[in-house]
Amino acid sequence: MSADRNVGAAARALEPESLIENNASLHDITNAVCAPVETEVSKTPIGWIISFVIALGMLGVFGATVGYLVWKGIGVWGNNQPVGWAWDITNFVWWIGIGHAGTLISAILFLFKQKWRTSINRFAEAMTIFAVLCALQFPLLHTGRPWLAIYWLFPLPNQMSVWPNFRSPLLWDVFAVSTYFLVSALFWYVGLIPDLATLRDRAKTRVRAIIYGILAVGWRGSNRHFQHYEKAYLILAGLSTPLVLSVHSIVSFDFATSVIPGWHTTIFPPYFVAGAVFSGFGLVMTLMLLAREFYGLKHLVTMRVLENMNKIILVTGTMVGYAYAMEFFIAWYGGNPYEKFAFLNRAFGPYAWAYWTMISCNVISPQLFWFRKIRRSIPMMFILSIFVNIGMWFERFVIIVTSLHRDFLPSSWGYFRPTIFDVGMYVGTFGLFFTLFLLFLRFLPMVAISEIKGVSKHADSHGPSHGVGHGHGQQVIEHSKETH
């Protein structure tokens, strides 16, 4: 008897919190997600309009900065010898890293059947695409003449009959990042098809019916279609998983294959990937907290989802902390005096302020997530998610600038300072990002309607004999009860 009761209590304790609160019906879910997209133009929320105007203003800053940069040349940036790569590459790596959370959520968590991902995957995938777009601006404009860069970035025939050097990690980067962008966009679009059909079927005006109709490619929820569709989705998830790991690995090769002390290390690929996921979850968290508050989606993006995200931030933050420690260990254990100097210089040199900002934001602050209270406190997770973003930007800055500013010869040492154009372009990419993101929130469903319905209790196809349990995990618990 008592054994039975213990098993029952254990089963209750193991029973996960519901993914969707308030017992929402399928129709409620459709309404909740479609509402922000279907608001009439005249009733657009004032908060959205204000945000959009600010975003457009920042986009204007981007346009002006880029215009001047192209007019004058990249000398308007602060980079010069010895710091030839500075904010531009820092921002590039940072934005690319931001994107990685989207792919992790959409692909890796899908393969691991983490059902909680369904409320945030659309949102995070959109973020991926826009972040990669922002990232691409920096290397493209660092070429100085982007309209000619196409000949040295892509293998196109030209009048000199010269091809790009395929042994260069910079060229691998071009292929990795453009593949990543295209595959992410495909993945996002495939996931959107059933939801675009929902918007088409609910359209009140002819224009909406036609636009969403074209985008929905005539989707009619057919099971014969779903069969191929689900297979395609699974394949895309399977392809994106190694892809996302490869992209930041290849980005890290830009540094790791050089001979600069502080860059020439084999830990870079895994360390960059962990950092990318860490920073990406930080930004997803910041934006998701605002969006769920603003659009009333708290019953779809539940505390359980947020807590899980905080756990991933804790894990990846700890991995990043481990990588920092290991870099120091190897700098000492490797016995290379330049390497040793590079790391002491990082922590105690002229850029020590940047290094310790990085350590406080990336290593110390996420450790607070060990406490359940903090993992479940909205203000705390909001603040910490911003710390993560700041910390990860500084990580890229520290790696790039501190390694370059004092290399082998003291006669060539220097100190990098950003100019107003460095700042303007970085701020400007936020304008680009938020403009696209706000348009996404206004015109596309921010939660994957079809997928979230699939994890609701209404999706149960097992019939009444199974009772309340719909998740397979719960059934396992029920079966174990029966065996006792």
Place this chain on the structure above:
Amino acid sequence: MSGYTPSKSGLVDDTFGIVAEFASPYELLEAVKAVRKAGFSKIDTHTPFPIHGMDKAMGLPGSKLPWLVLCGGLLGTASAIALQWWMNGYDYAYHVGGKPVVSYQAYVPIGFELTVLFSAFTAVLGMLAMNLLPQPYHPLFNHPRFGRFSDDGFFLSIEAKDPSFSESKAREVLKTAGGTEITLIRETPET
């Protein structure tokens, strides 16, 4: 239009099929089993999300898409290797740092990226092609209630092309299975 047969009135019979609604995924799944038992095969379901166990209930063979994607992926790998070998090793041989002209180790990253790129495009375009999408017009869209499939409706359709199709038999089977709003659908909108 070979599927069209003249009806008794002498006009072309443009029946597309018959469609019914069910209250839940479970009822739909049971109805599919019943409809198949009654001898219909040209059936389909229309639901807001894919239903667990429906492929088996409908007796669909597995999707061939993975094989197509495998071919696409291999083509990607081959293109990447050919591209890099031909450009740097043959057409304009690069001598850098005393390394062999054909240094295949360096081909790995781009080889991988193009494999993924080609596979992803094959998966998406292949999926659309196998589903005969985009398809802007479909008779089911004439059904005024059909739009609910993308919200909370669970529909089952039986096509008139089914060799054992007869309207009365289809109606009866669907009704016994618990279907509501059983409606005959025409190929073209009714005027």
